[in-house]
Amino acid sequence: MRAVQVERTGGPEVLTVVDLPTPDPGPGQVLVDVVAAGVNYIDTYRRSGVYPLALPAVLGSEGAGHVAALGPGVEGFAPGQAVAWKEAPGSYAEQVLVPAGELVPVPDGVELPTAAAVLLQGLTAHYLATDTYPVTAGTWALVHAGAGGVGLLLTQLLKLKGAHVLATVSTPAKAELARAAGADDVVDYAQASARARELTGGRGVDVVYDSVGKDTFEDSLTALRPRGLMALFGGSSGQVPPFDVQRLNALGSLFLTRPTLASYTQTREELLSRTDELFGWIAAGRLDVRVGGTYPLPDVRRAHEDLQGRRTTGKLLLLP
Numbered sequence: 001m002r003a004v005q006v007e008r009t010g011g012p013e014v015l016t017v018v019d020l021p022t023p024d025p026g027p028g029q030v031l032v033d034v035v036a037a038g039v040n041y042i043d044t045y046r047r048s049g050v051y052p053l054a055l056p057a058v059l060g061s062e063g064a065g066h067v068a069a070l071g072p073g074v075e076g077f078a079p080g081q082a083v084a085w086k087e088a089p090g091s092y093a094e095q096v097l098v099p100a101g102e103l104v105p106v107p108d109g110v111e112l113p114t115a116a117a118v119l120l121q122g123l124t125a126h127y128l129a130t131d132t133y134p135v136t137a138g139t140w141a142l143v144h145a146g147a148g149g150v151g152l153l154l155t156q157l158l159k160l161k162g163a164h165v166l167a168t169v170s171t172p173a174k175a176e177l178a179r180a181a182g183a184d185d186v187v188d189y190a191q192a193s194a195r196a197r198e199l200t201g202g203r204g205v206d207v208v209y210d211s212v213g214k215d216t217f218e219d220s221l222t223a224l225r226p227r228g229l230m231a232l233f234g235g236s237s238g239q240v241p242p243f244d245v246q247r248l249n250a251l252g253s254l255f256l257t258r259p260t261l262a263s264y265t266q267t268r269e270e271l272l273s274r275t276d277e278l279f280g281w282i283a284a285g286r287l288d289v290r291v292g293g294t295y296p297l298p299d300v301r302r303a304h305e306d307l308q309g310r311r312t313t314g315k316l317l318l319l320p
């Protein structure tokens with residue numbers, strides 16, 4: 001099978017397509033024929049060494065496909081079944097071993113590429129909009145990178161809850177997409193804090209969802225109302241350096257969290273209930289999953305360059 005391997009950490013040039021033997025599923029594992037693999041920012045962190053990766057390794061974590069074979073002890077899945085997953089190391093490949101506990105059945109109303117496109121970013125948007133902050137009708141939220149993969153989904157989920165959304169983007173074309181996803185107002189990053197105050201009568205927004213990190217973090221804090229919540233959930237511009245917690249006091253008893261998806265899908269029940277809700281909204285036409293780019297496996301370097309070069313919108317998929 002063909003797979004995208006990393007032998008040393010570095011830029012997109014370390015991504016190499018190789019031929020590897022098809023693995024045998026061990027106890028609790030399922031072998032899946034991959035139809036589409038999700039490209040996520042976390043893959044770039046692992047490729048470059050920001051997050052640890054035991055090398056050599058096949059990159060990727062998310063995808064959708066058909067069950068090919070079941071390992072010993074696996075129940076509840078059958079060969080040919082449509083499935084998706086958010087965390088199976090080695091997903092940039094024609095076949096991958098997925099722990100059965102990570103596999104989610106894909107219902108008839110959802111296409112496999114859509115399932116691959118929504119799992120990781122959609123589950124992230126889901127926990128951010130439902131649990132990280134108790135969003136209700138009238139909540140004011142600032143969403144950075146509003147035309148990105150998570151950004152477009154998060155904006156839609158916030159609007160489903162009746163929130164007001166101020167989004168940031170870098171180009172007019174991206175602004176149009178953020179607006180189409182429901183953002184009430186869209187500005188360039190430099191205007192975010194001032195606009196947040198204008199829109200809320202000087203008070204500040206209730207919650208900031210910041211995935212950009214290093215470049216936006218300080219400004220994001222000043223966009224919040226007293227006792228508002230900063231959800232720093234990524235570092236597309238780089239990681240935020242160590243932070244003096246006294247600043248939370250000075251800025252108005254702010255809350256700061258650095259959430260991660262694993263903490264919000266700790267049990268199989270939690271994984272399935274969030275996924276069921278996402279798939280239900282997709283099938284009902286209430287959630288639009290935008291695939292902004294598809295790449296054949298040999299073009300994987302271009303996919304990473306485009307994502308990190310801010311040239312993409314929505315979700316990127318690798319098609320093995």
Ligand SMILES: NC(=O)c1ccc[n+]([C@@H]2O[C@H](COP(=O)([O-])OP(=O)(O)OC[C@H]3O[C@@H](n4cnc5c(N)ncnc54)[C@H](OP(=O)(O)O)[C@@H]3O)[C@@H](O)[C@H]2O)c1
Nearest residue numbers: 041124145148149150169170211234235236237260261310
């Ligand atoms: N904690 C979690 O649970 C979790 C889960 C999933 C993803 N994430 C994080 O969420 C973020 C978004 O992931 P994604 O896959 O949906 O990516 P994405 O938002 O589609 O892509 C990143 C976007 O960030 C914006 N950006 C602003 N400054 C940038 C810079 N200096 N370099 C690169 N991009 C910059 C760009 O949009 P503009 O051109 O409009 O500025 C770019 O398109 C990532 O940081 C990722 O690590 C976190």
